[in-house]
Amino acid sequence: MATELSAALNQRGPIRTIGVIGMGYVGIPSAALFASVPGIRRAYGFQRNSPTSGYKIRMLNEGKNPLKGEEPGLDKLLADVVHKGVFHCTDDFTSIQECDAVTIAIQTPFKSPEDLIPDLTALEEGLRQAGRYLTRGTLVVLESTITPGTTCGWAREVLEEESGLLAGRDFALAHAPERVMVGRLIQNIQEHDRIVGGIDEDSTRRAIELYQPVLTKGQIIPMTATAAEVTKTAENTFRDLQIAAANQLALYCEAMGVNFYDVRTGIDSLKGDGITRAILWPGAGVGGHCLTKDTYHLERGVDVAGRTPLDYPQGHESLFVLARHVNDFMPRHTFHLVRQGLSCVGKEVSGSRIAILGFSFLPNTDDARNTPTEQFVNICQIHGAVTEIHDPWVHEYPGFSLSSDIEPVVKDADVLVLMTAHRMYYALDYDWVKRMMRPFPVLVDGRNIVDPDVIIRAGFVYEGIGRGDKNRYPRD
Structure with missing residues (x-):
């Protein structure tokens, strides 16, 4: 009809x-x-x-x-x-x-x-x-x-x-x-x-x-309007959860002195009927407009669109909100690696110059919405560090000074921190970078961009997320 x-x-x-x-x-x-x-x-x-x-x-x-x-x-x-x-x-x-x-x-x-x-x-x-x-x-x-x-x-x-x-x-x-x-x-x-x-x-x-x-x-997948809203918020929430699982495992691997990427390869090798592995990559933080907020949209939907009371253990945060906390913690952990690296060469964070490569939250774009680099920079400055930021795509951002010229950023720096996996950082001449930096330079890899062995041989103190096998150098 x-x-x-x-x-x-x-x-x-x-x-x-x-x-x-x-x-x-x-x-x-x-x-x-x-x-x-x-x-x-x-x-x-x-x-x-x-x-x-x-x-x-x-x-x-x-x-x-x-x-x-x-x-x-x-x-x-x-x-x-x-x-x-x-x-x-x-x-x-x-x-x-x-x-x-x-x-x-x-x-x-x-x-x-x-x-x-x-x-x-x-x-x-x-x-x-x-x-x-x-x-x-x-x-x-x-x-x-x-x-x-x-x-x-x-x-x-x-x-x-x-x-x-x-x-x-x-x-x-x-x-x-x-x-x-x-x-x-x-x-x-x-x-x-x-x-x-x-x-x-x-x-x-x-x-x-x-x-x-x-x-x-x-293909078109039809459903009700509310189901479509749940689908969108839930798919981003699940991706955030997967990233959080990788980040949590990376922290465990660091504490136990093993290589997260070896562990990931081993887990991923088990294949067969009924076996599903979806381990993503750890990193210095999650940014963007979606993943940082959609968990809370989904959670709020239970009240806005709810027809019956939610049956869930009282007094406990949801698994999804806990995942958000893990991902929000990663810029602070990156700072922990900075401090750990500086301690290897007898330096303090206060007064150190930190060169930060990458401001956008995604590689090879200018999208800096909710970038974890912002939180990381703020933590460094609170602890008395002097920060310089390079990004080839992001030229301005409220409250931050950015440079598209990498030389003045790395010159006389004590620490180099890789925050965004821009293509150019993979091809960077790190021997040249070391010559530009102060003696006993520290490199903190927040995106698994460099080969730790190459960096260590070049004379850096290396610290990387999930690299418990290399982060002890040269303390042992």
């Missing part, structure tokens, strides 16, 4: 005009891919013309990519869709009334790391802009990572309040979470399976119609 919504969607016809609110790491590649779909007449990118992000409007309309770092395929795709006149970026949100579908890709950070309450200010503004110009038969899709229960609850209420329309009757509403990694945005959108969850069956079908043409290898 046809519903009022299905009738509104049929009257609207096929999706031909698409709007994407939020021109960031998700919105830009999504809008460009929508614009490349045959039959799409126009894809709008909606962006506030603010002092900090308004420059994106001009760059995008010139066919230029405002995202720094390596993003294969994105530069050419943007140039093509702008040249063909299909894609246009604007701060004029009234054009939403032309759109058959509108997606919202706006960050949902925490207000502060202490209260872990999501800051929905920017998302609410995006929702209100969409609702203000919403017309009958439009599809609205939230791509932002959100607490389970948000789409069917708060987001729906905001859209209905602004539009005067009813979700599920006058317009379709769905959640289709982004599943991308900076550095391979286009590939991820096209090749990863797409989770699509509508507030009803008509909304789900319309959202599938929107995303299906963009996929090359990926």
Whole structure:
């Protein structure tokens, strides 16, 4: 039986005009891919013309990519869709009334790391802009990572309040979470399976119609909106848990004087029916917009979307929250290795010069959101160290001085700390680095970038995460 919504969607016809609110790491590649779909007449990118992000409007309309770092395929795709006149970026949100579908890709950070309450200010503004110009038969899709229960609850209420329309009757509403990694945005959108969850069956079908043409290898996985929210927050929570398990094991290996990477190889060698091993890599900390907060979105969802009380041992933190604590601890452990290395050569942290290589949280990108390097630098400075930071991609960040020239960063340094696995650090001439540093230099490898034996032979005191077999040199 046809519903009022299905009738509104049929009257609207096929999706031909698409709007994407939020021109960031998700919105830009999504809008460009929508614009490349045959039959799409126009894809709008909606962006506030603010002092900090308004420059994106001009760059995008010139066919230029405002995202720094390596993003294969994105530069050419943007140039093509702008040249063909299909894609246009604007701060004029009234054009939403032309759109058959509108997606919202706006960050949902925490207000502060202490209260872990999501800051929905920017998302609410995006929702209100969409609702203000919403017309009958439009599809609205939230791509932002959100607490389970948000789409069917708060987001729906905001859209209905602004539009005067009813979700599920006058317009379709769905959640289709982004599943991308900076550095391979286009590939991820096209090749990863797409989770699509509508507030009803008509909304789900319309959202599938929107995303299906963009996929090359990926498949559509339909479900409810709340299940889609749980899927997104849970998959990031599980990855965070896997990283925490590797970090915890690395700490054990250091304490017992063994090589984590030997242990990892040994564990991974056991294969067969019913045997699953998914040991990731330890490191100096977990950063980014997703893994650092999605555990808490998932936890909060039990209250927001919960239908029955949670049955769980009272007074105990969840396994997921414990994993978060382990990963949050790793920058502090990296500092412990710095202090341990300096003690080998009779130096104190206070007054030492620490050269830090890498500020972004991901290799070969400028994405420094929630970077663990920020916490590490703050710890070093609290203990009286002088810090210098090099990054080839991140040129500025509030409250920090960054250099794209490595020489002044490493010159006269007591400690070199590898915080990000940028490609250039693998090829760095560490003999030259040693000559630039002060006598008896210390190298702390937070990302398993260098060969400890090579570094030790070059004359460094080596300290590495998970390298209990080498971190004792030269104390024994």
